[in-house]
Amino acid sequence: MSNGLPIALGYLPVAITFGILGRQAGLSVAEVTGMSAWVYAGASQFLAVKMIASGVGYFQIVLATLILNFRHFLMSTVLARKIEVPGHRAAALSYWVTDETFVVASVHARPEGLSALGFFTMALTAYLAWLTGSFVGGMFADLIPVGIVDGMGIGLYALFIALLVPSARKHWQFALVASASALCAWGLLQLLPGLSEGWALIAATLSVSALGTLLPDVETRS
Amino acid sequence: MIWLLAGMFMVTYIPRLIPFLFARQLDLPPWVRKWLNLFPYAALGALIFPGILTAVPGRPILAAGAGILAAGCALFVRNITVIVVLAITVVLLFQNLGIP
Numbered sequence: 001m002s003n004g005l006p007i008a009l010g011y012l013p014v015a016i017t018f019g020i021l022g023r024q025a026g027l028s029v030a031e032v033t034g035m036s037a038w039v040y041a042g043a044s045q046f047l048a049v050k051m052i053a054s055g056v057g058y059f060q061i062v063l064a065t066l067i068l069n070f071r072h073f074l075m076s077t078v079l080a081r082k083i084e085v086p087g088h089r090a091a092a093l094s095y096w097v098t099d100e101t102f103v104v105a106s107v108h109a110r111p112e113g114l115s116a117l118g119f120f121t122m123a124l125t126a127y128l129a130w131l132t133g134s135f136v137g138g139m140f141a142d143l144i145p146v147g148i149v150d151g152m153g154i155g156l157y158a159l160f161i162a163l164l165v166p167s168a169r170k171h172w173q174f175a176l177v178a179s180a181s182a183l184c185a186w187g188l189l190q191l192l193p194g195l196s197e198g199w200a201l202i203a204a205t206l207s208v209s210a211l212g213t214l215l216p217d218v219e220t221r222s
Numbered sequence: 223m224i225w226l227l228a229g230m231f232m233v234t235y236i237p238r239l240i241p242f243l244f245a246r247q248l249d250l251p252p253w254v255r256k257w258l259n260l261f262p263y264a265a266l267g268a269l270i271f272p273g274i275l276t277a278v279p280g281r282p283i284l285a286a287g288a289g290i291l292a293a294g295c296a297l298f299v300r301n302i303t304v305i306v307v308l309a310i311t312v313v314l315l316f317q318n319l320g321i322p
Contacts, residue, residue: 197273
């Protein structure tokens with residue numbers, strides 16, 4: 001729960017923005033909330049409503065979603081090895097893997113692993129905030145100025161930064177890998193303007209963390 | 223719409239699910255494990271930058287400033303919630319005060 005709170009606070013305004021934009025694209029409150037409930041992938045949902053608004057076909061939207069969200073395959077690979085949980089429950093837990101639950105869980109995980117209950121409460125808190133925000137945004141789309149809630153998306157970046165800083169201070173390897181990966185993602189997007197942000201993130205993360213294996217081992221105190 | 227949601231559900235859920243079914247039993251060599259352990263930090267870096275520059279529409283300097291403030295606070299404050307609330311508050315204040 002306490003780990004889920006900052007994610008929930010970060011999600012709320014973003015989900016409200018999504019609800020408003022979804023309504024503006026012609027979706028109903030039920031469709032906006034339903035998409036949050038069944039798809040639960042922020043960046044893909046924003047892209048989908050943008051594509052719906054410009055009349056793009058469903059197949060292309062689904063394809064774009066697959067590409068943008070494929071990074072969760074890698075995040076699940078890391079988390080699956082850290083969370084101790086039997087198969088059928090893992091199938092349910094994996095539904096809640098997002099950029100945010102992934103980074104919070106993996107940065108906070110102790111070497112011996114992460115409890116399934118700990119991940120569950122955190123992820124459920126985040127999920128409920130995402131649903132609530134989407135519903136509220138959809139419901140009150142005409143009343144909330146989108147320009148204001150839009151800027152509140154900074155909360156998720158503050159979450160990422162607040163997670164990174166203590167780890168980067170403790171181990172210089174983490175600081176170096178994170179900075180190099182950020183520069184690499186930026187460089188890729190500059191060099192290849194057509195590249196989706198999802199692929200830039202995957203390419204930068206995979207290549208820089210692979211290079212990072214050449215660095216001396218991180219000394220973990222147990 | 224129901225077909226769109228069904229399609230989006232499949233392509234977002236399946237990539238999340240498959241590693242939980244298969245990646246757990248794999249016996250990975252140490253260098254792959256080291257690679258996977260660094261992955262979250264590389265992901266954090268690429269999630270923060272350059273995305274943060276577009277976090278506040280039309281205000282890249284405000285967004286970057288809020289990010290630097292968050293980083294400064296994270297040196298002293300352990301509570302992530304406090305930092306998230308602070309960054310949101312600062313951005314809201316600047317947006318509403320009309321400071322360029």
